[in-house]
Amino acid sequence: MKVINVKDISKTYQYYKKQEGIRGSLKNLIHKEILSKEAVRNLSFSIEKGDMVGFIGMNGAGKTTTLKMLSGILKPTSGEVDVLGYNPFDKKNDFLKRISMVMGSRSQLWLDIPAIEAFALNKEIYGIEEKQYKDTLDELVELLNVGQLINTQVRRLSLGERMKMELILSLLHSPEIIFLDEPTIGLDVVSQNVIRKMLKAYNQKHNITIILTSHNLDDIETVCSKLMIIDSGQLMFNGQLEDFIQKQTSTKILRIKCSRDPARIKAVMGEHRVEILSEDNERMNVKVSKESVMQLTNILMSECMNDIKDISIEEADMQEIICNLYI
Amino acid sequence: MLRYFNIIVKFLKYAFIQALEYKANFILGGLFEFLWVILNVIFFKALYQNTTSIAGWSVDEVLLLVFICGLVDSVHSFFFASGFIDIPNLIRQGNLDLLLLKPINKRFFLSFRLINVGQILNVIFNVVMIIIYTNKITTNLSLPNVLLFILLIISALIIVNAFYFSLSMLAFWVIKVNAIIGYSQELFTVGNKPINVYPKMIQKIFTYLIPLGVAFSYPILYLSHKLSTSSLIAGFAIAVIFFALSHVLYRRGIKKYTSATS
Numbered sequence: 001m002k003v004i005n006v007k008d009i010s011k012t013y014q015y016y017k018k019q020e021g022i023r024g025s026l027k028n029l030i031h032k033e034i035l036s037k038e039a040v041r042n043l044s045f046s047i048e049k050g051d052m053v054g055f056i057g058m059n060g061a062g063k064t065t066t067l068k069m070l071s072g073i074l075k076p077t078s079g080e081v082d083v084l085g086y087n088p089f090d091k092k093n094d095f096l097k098r099i100s101m102v103m104g105s106r107s108q109l110w111l112d113i114p115a116i117e118a119f120a121l122n123k124e125i126y127g128i129e130e131k132q133y134k135d136t137l138d139e140l141v142e143l144l145n146v147g148q149l150i151n152t153q154v155r156r157l158s159l160g161e162r163m164k165m166e167l168i169l170s171l172l173h174s175p176e177i178i179f180l181d182e183p184t185i186g187l188d189v190v191s192q193n194v195i196r197k198m199l200k201a202y203n204q205k206h207n208i209t210i211i212l213t214s215h216n217l218d219d220i221e222t223v224c225s226k227l228m229i230i231d232s233g234q235l236m237f238n239g240q241l242e243d244f245i246q247k248q249t250s251t252k253i254l255r256i257k258c259s260r261d262p263a264r265i266k267a268v269m270g271e272h273r274v275e276i277l278s279e280d281n282e283r284m285n286v287k288v289s290k291e292s293v294m295q296l297t298n299i300l301m302s303e304c305m306n307d308i309k310d311i312s313i314e315e316a317d318m319q320e321i322i323c324n325l326y327i
Numbered sequence: 328m329l330r331y332f333n334i335i336v337k338f339l340k341y342a343f344i345q346a347l348e349y350k351a352n353f354i355l356g357g358l359f360e361f362l363w364v365i366l367n368v369i370f371f372k373a374l375y376q377n378t379t380s381i382a383g384w385s386v387d388e389v390l391l392l393v394f395i396c397g398l399v400d401s402v403h404s405f406f407f408a409s410g411f412i413d414i415p416n417l418i419r420q421g422n423l424d425l426l427l428l429k430p431i432n433k434r435f436f437l438s439f440r441l442i443n444v445g446q447i448l449n450v451i452f453n454v455v456m457i458i459i460y461t462n463k464i465t466t467n468l469s470l471p472n473v474l475l476f477i478l479l480i481i482s483a484l485i486i487v488n489a490f491y492f493s494l495s496m497l498a499f500w501v502i503k504v505n506a507i508i509g510y511s512q513e514l515f516t517v518g519n520k521p522i523n524v525y526p527k528m529i530q531k532i533f534t535y536l537i538p539l540g541v542a543f544s545y546p547i548l549y550l551s552h553k554l555s556t557s558s559l560i561a562g563f564a565i566a567v568i569f570f571a572l573s574h575v576l577y578r579r580g581i582k583k584y585t586s587a588t589s
Contacts, residue, residue, distance in 0.1 A: 073424050075585050089585070093430035101428055108425050112345045117337070124333045125431050 003177060003209050004047040004070060009079030011040040011065050039065040041233040050207040054220030054241065056322065057230035063213040066230070067179045070211070071101045084176065097126055100175035102166050104182035111155045115165035119150070119172055126173035133172065140168045143198045160191030167195065171202065180212040184219050196222045217319055229325065236325070248321045252293045254286040257310040265304050272296050335439055342442035356445020360404060361452065364397040367519060382523035388547050389521060391460040394453045396519035396543045399483045401449035403491070409441035411491050412508060415498035423584065434577060438492070465550055476546055482566035483542035489573035490537070496573070499580030518543050538565045
């Protein structure tokens with residue numbers, strides 16, 4: 001079942017050209033040159049119920065703008081958006097009760113007050129039944145392992161703990177779709193992992209649709225099954241994450257630990273088309289085409305047996321794939 | 328309705344928790360407004376040493392005016408002022424985004440978000456003084472009279488609310504409006520004087536353009552039987568119109584925000 005259907009949406013901002021210096025500012029008072037920027041261009045896609053979609057792109061690519069149009073904060077300049085059968089921008093209460101949004105750089109918590117109080121406020125705002133509220137809260141507290149922290153003043157919580165509270169706050173009303181805009185920004189690795197695991201578990205149990213933007217590709221790799229890549233406001237890829245990795249990677253990485261001077265290994269490899277990514281006396285990372293990786297490994301194993309301590313074949317990582325895509 | 332009441336109770340609770348956290352702020356919070364009322368009382372008492380009537384107003388009527396102005400100011404500060412002052416920050420820092428997604432009346436939410444409990448003593452003080460001075464001016468008030476008098480004070484609150492809400496809405500067009508809001512406090516200084524002392528032209532301004540004259544002077548004029556029925560109706564109408572105008576401004580501001588920001 002499709003829960004999000006987007007047809008040809010664009011978003012154009014207008015802004016003023018700011019001129020330099022005091023003279024420029026005075027000039028601006030009299031005459032402002034209006035410029036416009038197309039943040040999103042003719043975007044079309046649809047998302048199924050329960051999908052976990054990673055939405056990536058460079059800064060200013062249009063990710064956040066798209067999320068804001070999907071949630072109803074911003075009105076598209078043109079095109080049609082249908083989310084759960086509603087036009088998001090109408091911001092009907094029935095619609096708002098079925099979605100949620102978390103922004104990594106913005107908080108909905110009250111600094112001087114424990115998070116539990118903010119949860120209780122959302123209970124009133126969303127009209128959540130007492131039993132449902134208690135059950136959901138218990139479940140989320142357990143999933144994120146935050147226990148007593150919900151009774152601690154928010155200002156005394158770490159950044160990671162605060163983000164966990166933001167997540168609880170945004171899931172209390174059991175939304176069907178949640179938009180997450182860089183939820184792991186600035187967090188330590190452990191917190192990132194807890195949040196990723198929690199999102200996955202919550203999706204599996206409640207079939208919630210998750211749309212997540214992140215610059216941290218680990219987020220996307222661990223949480224998402226689908227991928228959308230946006231660049232300069234346009235979709236560059238839209239499909240299964242696996243397909244993307246398969247399609248984009250024609251190479252694999254061979255990691256070799258050497259037991260002595262790697263000169264001989266290098267000599268053997270020299271006969272094949274490889275690219276040495278990094279090397280020192282103890283280890284080498286080599287990029288090899290998918291087709292020849294097995295053959296090369298075999299040759300190395302038989303001819304340089306004594307020079308090699310360990311050897312492994314790995315997929316090129318997302319980071320690299322994405323970088324290649326943009327270059 | 329119950330839901331909205333519960334939400335106000337929650338906001339009150341948060342305000343109390345915060346007040347206890349910052350005790351000095353809590354104690355000092357209402358002191359300024361209290362002193363302001365007291366200084367005005369001293370000023371008018373001194374002025375009336377030399378005369379019994381200014382522009383037809385007795386000393387008790389003028390003091391009642393000071394207390395009504397004080398009550399409206401303190402109720403406004405109690406519920407709305409902090410929230411309104413914060414609106415430009417919400418816009419600038421983008422926190423308005425998430426607020427727009429709450430399934431609730433946004434104007435209500437923006438208005439009651441930040442309650443200033445430090446004002447509670449001022450509210451009580453002014454209410455008590457209003458009761459005392461109302462009894463000094465007139466002794467045989469019927470129930471409908473009392474209700475109309477209260478209604479006039481409520482419409483004063485609506486006018487003040489709409490006025491300050493409109494000012495904070497300017498933040499959608501001009502990002503830094505805190506200074507404007509700050510200066511506009513001066514309007515209270517003008518508004519808490521009997522409207523009749525001003526020249527005709529200025530009276531018109533304080534009736535139709537910045538209706539603080541309507542807000543503060545009308546309740547007393549009504550008690551003293553100096554307010555015609557048509558003025559009474561006009562007073563209520565002005566409150567409704569001002570509230571509606573502030574809502575138009577609010578709608579436009581939100582519209583600009585959602586179509587222009589990134």
